Amino acid sequence: MGSSRPAHDLAVLGGQVVTPRGRSPLDLYSDGGRVTLLATPDARRSAKRVIDATGCLVLPGMVDSHVHFMDPGDSTREDFIAGSSAAALNGVTTVVEHTHSWPVNTRARLIEKRRHLEGRSSVDFGLAAHVWPDHLDELEGMWREGIAFFKAFTCETHGIPASLSDTLFDTAEILGDLGAPCLVHCEDDLITARNERRLRSAMRVDGGVIPEWRSREAEIVATGAVALTAKVTGARFIVAHASNPEVLRLIVRERREGASIVAESCPQYMRLHEDEVHEAGAFRKFTPPARIRSDQEEADMWNAFNSGLVNHISSDHAPATREQKLAGDIWEVHFGLPGIDTTLPLMLDAASRGRTSFERVVEAYAEAPARTYGLAAKGRLVPGGDADIVVYDPQGERLLSDERVCSRAGWTPYAGVPVRGTVRATLVRGSVVVEDGALVEGERVGQFVPGPGFWPDAD
Numbered sequence: 001m002g003s004s005r006p007a008h009d010l011a012v013l014g015g016q017v018v019t020p021r022g023r024s025p026l027d028l029y030s031d032g033g034r035v036t037l038l039a040t041p042d043a044r045r046s047a048k049r050v051i052d053a054t055g056c057l058v059l060p061g062m063v064d065s066h067v068h069f070m071d072p073g074d075s076t077r078e079d080f081i082a083g084s085s086a087a088a089l090n091g092v093t094t095v096v097e098h099t100h101s102w103p104v105n106t107r108a109r110l111i112e113k114r115r116h117l118e119g120r121s122s123v124d125f126g127l128a129a130h131v132w133p134d135h136l137d138e139l140e141g142m143w144r145e146g147i148a149f150f151k152a153f154t155c156e157t158h159g160i161p162a163s164l165s166d167t168l169f170d171t172a173e174i175l176g177d178l179g180a181p182c183l184v185h186c187e188d189d190l191i192t193a194r195n196e197r198r199l200r201s202a203m204r205v206d207g208g209v210i211p212e213w214r215s216r217e218a219e220i221v222a223t224g225a226v227a228l229t230a231k232v233t234g235a236r237f238i239v240a241h242a243s244n245p246e247v248l249r250l251i252v253r254e255r256r257e258g259a260s261i262v263a264e265s266c267p268q269y270m271r272l273h274e275d276e277v278h279e280a281g282a283f284r285k286f287t288p289p290a291r292i293r294s295d296q297e298e299a300d301m302w303n304a305f306n307s308g309l310v311n312h313i314s315s316d317h318a319p320a321t322r323e324q325k326l327a328g329d330i331w332e333v334h335f336g337l338p339g340i341d342t343t344l345p346l347m348l349d350a351a352s353r354g355r356t357s358f359e360r361v362v363e364a365y366a367e368a369p370a371r372t373y374g375l376a377a378k379g380r381l382v383p384g385g386d387a388d389i390v391v392y393d394p395q396g397e398r399l400l401s402d403e404r405v406c407s408r409a410g411w412t413p414y415a416g417v418p419v420r421g422t423v424r425a426t427l428v429r430g431s432v433v434v435e436d437g438a439l440v441e442g443e444r445v446g447q448f449v450p451g452p453g454f455w456p457d458a459d
Contacts, residue, residue, distance in 0.1 A: 008036065008047040010430050012389060015053030017381060019060075020363035028058060030387035033429035037383060051425055051432075053391045059362055060381045061093025061123075061388030061426065062344055065148070065369040066183070066240065066264065066314035068336070072116050073101035078319045078408045083340060084121040084446055086406035088433045091344040091423045093388035094370070094378045094449060096148045098128035100158035105132035107141035114146075114448055121446030122433050124388070126375065130160055131182065133167045139174050146450030148373045149181045149238070154222040155189035157287065158335065162189045165225065172235035180453055181373060183238045183264070186222035186247075187214055187288065205329045207277040207284065214287040216244060223247050227254035227261050236260040238372065241316050243269045243288040245300045248309040262311035262372065267346045268337060270301045272413060282325040282333040283413060286318065305364070306356055312368035313347070315339030319409030338409035342400055344390075349419035352394055374452030387430040394421040 008029040017026040017038060027044060029037040039045070069083035080097075087095055104110045110129060117125065126148035131139070139150065152163040152171060163171060168184075175182050195213045223239055230237045231254060242248055242263040251263045272290035284290060292298045304310060318336025325333050347365060351358045370379025377386040397420050402411045426434035433443045 005045055008045060010049050010051070010387065011045065011047030012051045012053050012058055012391065013044065014041070015056045015058035015391065017058045018358050018362050019381070020359050020367055022359060023057070028381060028389065030430045033387055033431070035381055035383050035385050035387050038381070051391060055393065055395065056424060057358060057392045057394060058381070059091065059390040059392055060366040060379055061390055061428065062091050062365045063094045063369040063375065063379045064092045064315050064317070064340065064343065064365070065096040065312065065373055067095045067097050067317040067340060068099055068319075069095075069097050070099050070101055071120065072113065073099045076408075077321065077324065077334070080117055080120040081444075082406060082408045083317065084123045084125070084444075085439055086340045088122040088426045088428070089406055089423065089437075089439060090341055091390040091392065091426055092123060092340065093390070093426060093428045094124045094126070094375065096126040096128055096373060098130065098151055100160055103130040103132070103160060104128070104142070105130045105135045106138045107145050110142050110145050110147065117448070119444055122439070122444050123428055123446045124378070124449050125446055126373065126449045126451060128183065131163050131167070131171050133161055133163060136167070136170055136174060139171070139180070140178060143178050143180045143451070143453035144455040146448070146454040147180070148375070148449070148451040149183050150175060151183045151185070151240075153185040154226065155185070155187045155192050155218070157185060157187070164189060168226070168229055169233065172229050172233040176233050176235035178453060179236075181236045181238060183240050184226050185240050186226055187218045188221040188225070191215065191218040191221060200331075205331065207279070207281040207330060209330050210277050210285055210287070210289045211274050211291075214289055216246070216291060219243060219247055219288050220250065223250055227251060227259045230254070230261045231257060231259040234260065238311070239263045241266050241269070241288060242310070244291040245297075245304050245309075248304045252309055263309065264312055264314055265305065265310045266314055266316045266339065267343055268339070268413070270298065270305060271346065273298070280413070282330060285325075285330065285333060285335055286337045287335055302355055306360060310364065312372060313343070313364045314369065315343040317407070319407050321409055322411050338405065338407045338412055341405045341407055342412050342414050344423070345400065345419045346414065346417075348392060348421055352420040375449055376452075378449070387427060389425075389427040390423060391425040392421055393424045396420070396422065398422065
């Protein structure tokens with residue numbers, strides 16, 4: 001090592017650095033929380049701290065752009081301390097969070113939430129705001145205050161009022177002028193309401209209520225309306241948790257015709273089958289629900305993911321405890337699945353088994369969400385970017401289990417599923433928050449990451 005060169009703060013040595021374009025045997029160096037150098041091992045340099053990544057893949061920290069940590073809000077379901085700890089343990093170094101039980105729909109609430117979260121996160125975090133029909137005049141102020149994106153619902157869900165066609169159009173005009181992205185939960189309000197009336201009148205309380213109530217047709221109709229709004233207004237939309245290939249193909253067709261619209265999806269739409277709801281009941285109550293009806297449909301979703309019909313993935317982590325999932329009938333219990341503990345393990349396992357590639361996982365779960373939401377320093381291991389790093393050991397196999405869930409949910413729909421490999425270390429801006437697969441005590445280093453519209457002089 002050249003003694004004339006000053007030592008770097010950190011070196012990650014001996015691993016294979018993975019990007020969407022391939023992997024290379026490179027050493028990574030960082031200083032002041034930023035990546036400063038990627039170099040071949042024959043140009044090795046000194047560092048104050050060295051992490052041995054021999055035999056491991058070195059990945060950018062994942063960017064989970066759709067999580068619900070319920071903080072502030074109903075902390076019996078989740079909070080930022082538990083949720084961000086689960087993120088760090090499973091290779092996620094940045095989250096974008098929004099909470100339905102304490103919605104951010106004004107600039108004042110955004111500031112209050114941001115202050116509340118100081119010192120409560122193990123990973124960096126952006127925040128999303130809800131589109132509220134009565135508060136459209138607040139959209140610009142929240143964008144200037146650093147919101148990463150806005151979330152709209154085309155049906156009333158989780159206590160959030162629906163953005164029907166008129167509200168959605170008004171929202172698109174405002175956000176189009178700002179250049180702000182809008183993530184949209186696409187289920188048609190009239191269709192879901194009609195389905196609910198029919199099922200309730202039949203006194204149905206079985207698990208099969210869920211896919212009949214939150215039907216494929218409702219999702220497709222709403223997605224079409226959002227795509228047309230994007231095309232007419234020029235606003236930028238992301239379809240949240242796109243659940244099936246038909247929706248994905250619709251989005252691609254509209255994009256080819258000029259709509260600024262892309263799809264987000266989640267592992268549950270590539271793994272969980274629709275008929276599981278009959279046995280699992282409320283433990284498969286999430287919306288849109290699992291759609292897979294055959295092995296061919298499962299293969300179709302993986303093919304859609306691999307071919308790029310899916311722009312990026314998220315966990316849509318929306319936990320409730322086992323007790324909460326059992327506290328009432330199918331209509332009364334919370335929607336949602338826990339997912340922050342399992343998304344990266346499941347995706348890397350799929351890569352190790354040849355169902356996708358490590359490069360595609362890095363693209364879809366790190367680089368693409370960071371690019372989509374303008375988080376310029378995140379999602380890539382490049383000089384000048386944040387030193388958000390995951391050291392992943394591809395060796396060995398373990399079973400996912402309820403006992404290993406760090407989220408306050410305390411359970412996973414994937415209990416008993418074998419996955420290959422483990423996260424050995426996670427670093428956030430060069431700080432080690434997970435070492436040898438365990439949280440480093442007291443390392444809540446997470447900071448607020450403002451979106452591209454942030455304007456410090458917004459006052």
